[in-house]
Amino acid sequence: MFKNINWIAVIIAVVLLEVLGYLWYGPMLGAAWTDAYRDAIGREPDMSNIVVTQSLGVVNTLILVLGLAWVFARMGINSLAGIGAAAAVWFFFNFTTMSIEYLYMGLLPNLVIINMGYQLVAYLVAGAVLGLMPSRSKAA
Numbered sequence: 286m287f288k289n290i291n292w293i294a295v296i297i298a299v300v301l302l303e304v305l306g307y308l309w310y311g312p313m314l315g316a317a318w319t320d321a322y323r324d325a326i327g328r329e330p331d332m333s334n335i336v337v338t339q340s341l342g343v344v345n346t347l348i349l350v351l352g353l354a355w356v357f358a359r360m361g362i363n364s365l366a367g368i369g370a371a372a373a374v375w376f377f378f379n380f381t382t383m384s385i386e387y388l389y390m391g392l393l394p395n396l397v398i399i400n401m402g403y404q405l406v407a408y409l410v411a412g413a414v415l416g417l418m419p420s421r422s423k424a425a
Contacts, residue, residue, distance in 0.1 A: 287351070289358040294418035298350045298411040303343060305410060309403045321396035350411050357412075358420040367416020368409055375408035 310318055322330050332338075353371060357363075362370050380401060387397040 287355065289420040290351070290354045291415070291418050291420050294415050295347070295350050295354050297418070298353075298414040299343070299346050301410050301414065302346050302350070302407045305407055306342065306346075306403065309399075309406070314399055318396070318399050321393060321399060325391075325393040325396045346407075349407075350415070353408070353411050354415050354420070357415050362416055363419030364416055365413065367412040367414075369412075370416070371408040371412025372405070374412075375405055379404050379408065 319330060353374065356374065357367055357370065360370065383397060383401050383404065386392045386400075387394060
């Protein structure tokens, strides 16, 4: 299933997304996210087990990037068209799933927008990396 995946591209994308997450939820929007979280959930974010949480986040990011790499390999995407494909995947799957948090769980729009914004940028970055570093079958 994963034989045509460029693993170097996957690793690069995962690292870039982890750096993006650090910047997004840290220096860029960390205070706004913490305020939005507190307003939506009614308590401070639980950072007591941050190592486990961040480790699971890396696994989640790896699954996301692997999924995109698999789709790209199946579709023969090997250019900047990966950005458009990643945006479509984000819209049809991630955006709709995260919208549930706003629609049915009652989370405030500002928290959902911060989280959706990160996800969109993450998909676009991953799409660019995977599109510009095609799978082995396309590179050969």
